[in-house]
Amino acid sequence: MKVSQLENAIFLDIPGFLTDENTFTDDASIIRSLNRSAAVRRHARQPQDYPVARGLPSYSERPPLLDGKIDRSFSADLGNVRTLYVEAKVGDVVIMTPSNHFDHLLIGEITSSWDKEQTLYLSDYVGEPVPYRSVKWLSHNLTRRDFRNRVARRMQNRKAITRFDSDLYDDIFRLVYQRYVWGGISKIDVFAPGYSSADPTVTIESSFLIKYAVAAYAAIEKGEYDAFSALAIEEAADRYFDADLVIQIAQSFGSPGGYIAKLVGSAAAIVVGIFVGMALADESKSQSQIRDEAGQQIVKLQSDAPADAGVDWDAIHRSVTVGRVDDLRHKYGRAAKAKLGLTLEGHTPPQITALDPSRTGE
Template identity: 30%
Template structure:
């Protein structure tokens, strides 16, 4: 049997964008987003012919008309106040009608957002599920959705693919929660700390530019602090193990007691701030200032938890389900794990003790990573 490592580690392009999108006042479009597999702004009754140029007066006239149509629906659709559907009736009449923020929001969603960009969509209340979605395609002016509250006045929309997570709002850090409670319709996320947190929830382990991130769930309903501390200790151990591997000193590393090995090889400059959610079930995650470390930590965690044979792991193959192609990160991870396990084959006692410690910690906390090991039958099986 050949061991296959699926790191489920998303490799994210450096120019990738994240937006927090609020599904309307009172989150009224939250279920509409799910039902239509799309996202949109509150602009019913119009159709863009191309990706909208917000500097074009014709586009601005359409948006003024949409605001009138939306207001009419919200007021109960009184026949006497039915708005005109003639674009020419919506010239500039009132000062401040074209609010800059409103125009910028239209540009962000219908022009700037590109396929693969991540959208964070909060629901109502702290316990509600936060929707995470990726744009599926370029802007299609013919794609509009029917929303019951707007009758025949369809809404220009963008198709999305939802990422299957069950993250509730309270599981995010305070900075992320503040972004999700901001009343602005769409917010571009630019701060690296905020981006890392959203990447952790959306993708688990990931690589973004010259950094990576690690995300692990703890699923037991009751978790003892010592057990959680053991999990964190082992995560740090694998990070130090990576440093020793790259320094060509892994044989020295595995000859040391675990605490001594960490003290000698742990490099604080390679690790970012850790995020811990202590509610059960919960999680912990951390950005790492090296694109390869997160994958290595996840790989060693799952290999040790399952008590994998070091000899079998010397020929392990990496097949990453989170990407549509083999990346340089996948090839580097495969080489690193193979090199590590070749040295570990000469230290069975050390590896067996480590596996027992890792399995006990994982069992007590219900530890889960997105990375997994599968067996592939050989030609002789």
């Protein structure tokens, strides 16, 4: 698989692969276009020995044979075409691996379904189109060494396309995304770039905010958010915090520092993000402004989420309309920002792999 950052595109080395809206509906059409693409490559390499490629109807819908068997490289091309142009879905993660173990990976998301207008032209194959998939490149400084061994080993595969098994997704998502939901588990990173003290108590307010937000989610799940919001914030956190919802809450204040919260429930990270965000809101904003902005954020998250996400959006939206936002902001949010620079905005995940149970059993 190849990449064009200028075009925000990924594509295969199949120049002259002619397409229309029906190309990827059956193998016969794909094989015909692959046979033409092979002719384009042969002519480009040895123009004196091979003619210019002809029109698409001139090529067979049967795969080429080698010693009476289907050419293995052609079979690989056919499988790669199916994977990239038929099976890859919007939102799928793409990782382009360099040959060097220490070089940065190029990581992106597929942003749209393929259509016949998605073609580009390469200088080596003048006038011959190449279909591509659109991607959005994510900002990362990750290398293969940052991933668990079982993931890093798969990245060493030099095939054009390697598909990761679903049991490896969580290992990948935890590094690629600040927040994600996968298989009923959700995760969020909270960043603390301002830590510069030998005093261990400077983390108290920030840690409490994480605990309070998890407790708020537990109250929402139990249908008891009204009772939760009526309590003093400390009592509410103590009474409703549910350790059974926590897979991992880890913290580190090296460089970069922060928290990683990995929780049971598709909506857990959403609620934690919403409540921590309200607590860290700008001092100049009124409580009603903060609630309005949180409500708008929830609406956007809901519009971006799949319909079967299993999230009670009405309950989450209602939770930001009541409660002690100002108490939380003034007593804990203010100190968390002053002492740690606590924020939901950041690019590099907190470096807490030593505390991460998912890295055991490599």
